[in-house]
Amino acid sequence: MHFVPQSRNTEERTGMHQPGGLRWTVGLAGSGPVSCVEPPARMPRARALELLRGSDNPSAYMALNQATSHFTVAGTDGFIAYRRHGGFLFQLGGGFGAPAARRTLLAAFRQFAQERACRICAVQLQEEDVALYREQGFCINQMGTAYTIELDAFCAAGSHFTRLRNKVSQARRAGIAVVELGVDAPRGSLEWGELFSISHAWLAAKRENTKLVEFMVGELGQPRDLERRVFAARQDGKIIGFISFVPVQGARPGLLHDLTRRRADAPPGVMDLINMTAIARFQQEGVRHLHFGLSPFAGLNPQRDRVAGKSWLLTQIAKGIYRHGACIYPARQQEQYKRKWHPHVALPEYVGFEGGFSLVGLWRLMQLTRTV
Template sequence: MSIGTFAVDGGDTVFGALRAYGDNPSAFLAMNEGKEYFTVAGRHGVIPYRDTGSHLRQSAGVIASHDGQEPLLRAFTEFAAQRRRKVVATRLRRPEAELFSRCGFTVNQAGSSYSVYLPEFRLGAPRLADLRLAVSRAWLAGLQAAEAADEDSAAGPGEEADGRRVFTGRIGDEVVATVTYLPVFGTRPGWLHHTAHRAPGAPRGALEAVGLEAVRVFAAEEAQWLHLGFTPFAELGAQYELATASVLAARLLRLAAERGEWRHATAGRLAHQRIWDPHLVQPGYLAWQGRAAAGALGELLRLAKSP
């Protein structure tokens, strides 16, 4: 078996695999977060990862055809062992969690992800009253929302070229809110809410007003889904656990969700997701090798602090 790993400028090889096999809504984000990509000669597919010194940190699972995922993941764990590293993976959906479980990983539910089906989104729906109120406050304050031109975007150089889209809210000439979205391929194609920034002093509802403009644009383009992202510690339930779950890790995760400081760190994110009355709520998983859960939980805490 010939294996290879290459740096972030892998170009068409990486994004070709993403378009062909990237079914996880966070797959594009994982490509951006990864510093290196793992491949096996003769096999289609890629695993983006980052070497943290003790772990190979992976996100959103294996980007490969269904029958190619398990061989690629097993090769990746062998590669990690050769480098004296353990693999830890976050933002896994149920099918990816089951894959990691089959390959010998400990797997626990670590949160939930939320998605809106755009063809059925109606702002006038009774359950969207809080969203309407938030948006109306921003409008009354004079906020104007639109997709940003390249020169107005808060994204870094070249980011629009990789598919990222940026929407802003302005009051006069001042940008007071910015939301970025990443493309999603696979069985639920559309856009992933990536980052959001609200300037100090911006009116309440500014981010919701910008998000509503993005929904209007995406729906006009006949996009299918708006994925609001994965929230650590959200809606944990014993019914979602796999047979390879750690009982101790499950207790620690629920303790953090109920009492820990991370409950406050993720509360705002969860409130923003729920205000959109998502059509689909899915459990998200954390996977790691071996018994020691400390390193894996550390990765989840890091994720909880990220935008």
């Protein structure tokens, strides 16, 4: 369980409560500036995976993260994934499950938030979510852009990929071999121990130089989570880097390029070699799409960020972070990595603030995601 800093006066009480057919985790926060994240109330993993199959959100799998709670309504075929922080309930995507259930879920979730003196901030909303959230009084702004390549059309030949091919060749000359764990190599506790070791070292080094988004990214999980595919680079028998991929359903089914980790001394081109190897296998298997996920603050487009009632201030803040805010979040760097694969699809994702844009809510979101 992860806790954010809390004030001396913060008191938390947790449990399961079911008045009116709702299931939730009860948490009471005091007057401190930052409240603790509620211990998650979660539905069985298999059931959650089943409900995620109907979602067009390429990041839907993030709803399974261990620190994320699941809000459900009895008799309703779906759930809302959220985390509580600093007087806000931060919702990941729209409701997951049957489309007919989403309106009921949102109305109940708003009541749930009101009873806890919280406001809702929904992140990574899709275009099809916008109308419902506007109707429910949310201020909607474009949050960034999600990039996708269509694997049946992807080819790394041509001048566009010359630099990428050179980096891949450099990694191969260094003796790097890429394997898929559980297919080409064992997928057990020993291998997962190597992955965790690399991840912890990578995160420790990154924290000195850049900010790492949490909540809206995945986690390593366990070897038994077989729907999470892991491709690892090996040199002299040791894993030196890896990329994990998680399933995406809906209108553009395929896989999401999720965690990317490497050792500090890994040769140049290692991550490109891993991704290129994975793409080749996915193409052989007939996988249709490889999603690179959301690039926050990137690709802000006046033609798509035109939702009635949007916040002008939030638009200016997002543009400012993209252009000048690398110390807050490396938006340009993230976008450049995804664009170098020449994605075929670029779709907007949105953020919605219940009752209007809130600077406090934006600050709390940045705290939750560890961008500040």
